[in-house]
Structures are given as structure tokens and as C-alpha cells.
Amino acid sequence: MKRVMRSWLALTAVLTLVGAACGGGGEQQQPTGPQAQQFAGTTITFSTSLAETEQPVVEEVIQQFEQQTGATVRLAAITSQDLPQKLKVDVNAGRNTVHLFAQDNLALAVLVEDGLVEDLSNVQVPEGVNPALIPEKFDGKQYFLPYRPNVRVAYVNVDRFRQAGVQPPRTTDELVTVAQRLRQAAGGQPKVTLSLEGPSGAAGVTISEWIVSYGGNPLLLNDEGSVQAFTTLQNMWRQGLIARESLLAKFDTEVDNLRGETAWFAQNWPFTTAELAKQGLLSKFQVYEGFAGPAREAHVIGGEVLGIPKGVTGKQKEAAIALAQFLMSRPAQEKLAAENAWPSVRTDAYTQVPADQRATFNAINAALQDGWYRPNVIYWSDVQDAINEAVRRVIVRGEPVEATLNELNAQIAQAARDKGAEYPPAS
Secondary structure, three states: OHHHHHHHHHHHHOOOHHHHHHOOOOOOOOOOHHHHHOOOOOEEEEEOOOOOOOHHHHHHHHHHHHHHHOOEEEEEOOOOOOHHHHHHHHHHHOOOOOOEEEEEOOOOHHHHHOOOEOOOOOOOOOOOEOHHHOOOOEOOEOOOEEEEEEEOEEEEEHHHHHHHOOOOOOEHHHHHHHHHHHHHHOOOOOOEOOOOOOOOOHHHHHHHHHHHHOOOOOOOOOOHHHHHHHHHHHHHHHOOOOOHHHHHOOOOHHHHHHHOOOOOEEEEOOHHHHHHHHOOOHHHEEEEOOOEOOOOOOEEEEEEEEEOEOOOOHHHHHHHHHHHHHHHOHHHHHHHHHHHOOOOOEOOOOOOOOHHHHHHHHHHHHHHHOEEOOOOOOOHHHHHHHHHHHHHHHHHOOOOHHHHHHHHHHHHHHHHHHOOOOOOOOO
16 A cells, blocks of 8 residues: 555656646646645546446546546546547537547547647657657647557467467467467367457457568558468468457457467457456466567557547646646556556556566567557558458458459558548558
8 A cells, every 4th residue: 555655646746737738848846735736626528438347447547636636537438439520529519528538549540630639749748658659640740649558469378288289379380380289189179269350440450460460561451461461361261270259359259268268379458467367367378479470570559549629728628638647657557557457658667567467568568569550541441341351251261362352452442542542552
């Protein structure tokens, strides 16, 4: 308890109003006493979509902010898909019902293009935040702030791997060999799952990582790297090395696959570690960063960033900026890492992580070194649709790889042109 209290006392270093609004030097010491309640009487709404198990810790973090500042923070849960329309209605009406939001880092372009977000270029990012995790700029302006990065890591069933006489794969070639040995040890049943469920975007993450690791570009989908990646996956499916449960595998069902031993090997987001730990199963698994393709190791950096809707002003804007800085602070990030198993935007936020979860955070940091941001293009949903179709047609049905990907590339190109986007992309 004393350690937690010492951490929360450090929060005064991030509640910097003038520095937040005007940029400038390092973090300043926030006044104590009555002045510490500078947002008393100010109410803001923070929109963030959370899993049920994640919500209590986030609520506790928010309560600490309220106690420090006097602000009242209401939580809302607007989905990534619904947020643009919600903000459009608010901005057009000149009435903000959301003052700070956390949004999927892949769904930002439309918010900027439609003029729905405030320019935050003058907002100071606290010291200690990894510069590599600061969101990309649009037209030279910083509209979004770092908050919650995410990256998938690999989970290995230690006993089953030992029985099969294999080590965790470090390359796609090794993955094929391991999958063969696991299937043999399981009496002919495939024991590798890949997250290939479509509607949630899981397949888009998995396939993007494979394509980039082969030197390709998912926006094209028919370049040499894409063809090679799909050829390997098609062959693995044809040989019965990938479990059919992969077609329903996503962030939550992969936990079930590992827990129930449908999968002896799977990649998933790190919250898996917290879920396995709660059930006393984490010791059964080795967690590491995963495998590389012929060109490189590639891990999609997912997660959420922070933004402020267009038109938020006055004390509510100041409070929203202060809350954003609070959420990036070391004490807040430490708590979210330790209790929600969230990867952090800070490299100094892992001191309170439980000992049995440290291997996961070592894997997270290793994976982030080879991280890859999906491009913020307004036609990404069309790319994802094409990837989902490629999974069905190329991997599962076994249709010709190159011809099918050429057809799907043409669909992406047309969708991009219909939306007024440059295609093929400049890089």
C-alpha cells in the first residue's frame, strides 16, 4: 500500500495546466492545497471502450485524477466504429458531449479529414513517454496523443512442446516444422491457431504481419511479399497444420483455445496473460515475441490514442488535456500495466508488474522493437474486406494465389479511387 501511495503522490508532476496548453519545458510541480482543485465544478466525459475485466482499474485511475483535481469525469463507451458519426453530430450541433476520447490508432484519418478533432500540437507529452509511440502527424499537426499501445505476443504450451520435442519457432519456416510435429504428437489434429476471424479485424492483423514479414505491403495485397505469404499459409492449411478454429479465432476466443488446448501455440494480445494468471494457468505457458518472416520480424502495433473533439473549449478543454497527461503519467501507466496487463507508452512503467508476468512484458518490449503501424488510409476497411476474402478464397478454398490476389487488389484500388485517395500509395 505504501508503494502505491508513493506512486500516486507523483501524479502532481503531470497535472500541468499552463505547460499543457502552451507546450514548453519539462513537467512542472503542481500546486497543493486549494489550488490543486483547479477543476472543481468542471465535468468532462471520457469515451473509452473497455473489456469488462479492464474497467475497474481504469475507473480507479480516473478516481485518482478526480481526487487530485476536483474534476468530475464521466465514462462513456462509444465504439471505434461509432465514434466518427457521434463526433460529427456533436460538432455540427456545436454541443460537445465527449471531451476526451480513446480511439483505435487505425481509425484516425477520417476524424482529421472530417475536421472533428482539435490540434494538440502545443500539448506537452510527459517525459518518459517513448517517442516511437507518439502517434503520427497529419499535415504536420499532432492531433492525437499516446495512451495504450498494444502488440501481440506468442503463447507456447510448455508441456506439449516438450512432449513433441520442439522449441518455440523463431521463423515462419520453423513454424511450419513445429506445426507438423505438434500435429503428429496430437494424433493428427492441428494444434496451431492463427487469428483469422474476419468481422473483428483479427484476420487483418494476422495477415498484415505475415505480408510485411515477407517484405510485402497489405495495401497492395498482390505484390511479391503478399503472394509468398499467402502461398505459405495456403500450403499450411492444405497440409492440415492450421486448426479450423482459426476461422473464429480473435482476441477472446484465442484465450479459450489456449486454455482448452485447442491450440498448443497461438499469438494473441497481452491481456491473455492476465486472463491465464487469474485462472492459475499462466505457468503452463512460455510467452515470447514470436517469429520472423524471410524479410523481417513484423508485429502490428495496435491500441488506442487520445484525442479531443473539435469545439471543446475553456475549463473543459483544460481538464481534458490534464486528464490526457495524467493517463500518460508513470503512476497511471504503472497501474494499468500491473493490473490490466496493458503494454505501456513508457519504458519505466513496469516496476509493479507481477513477477509471473514479467516474461510477457519482456516479450512486449521485444515485439515493439519490430513494430509496424498499419497505414491510416481512409480505405483501410476495404483492405480488410479484401484480406477477409483472401482468407476464404486463397487459404480455405485453395484458389490460385496470384490470380485471386490480383482480383482483390483491383477492388482495393477502385475503393481508394472512389474515396478520392492516392493509389497506389506513395510508400
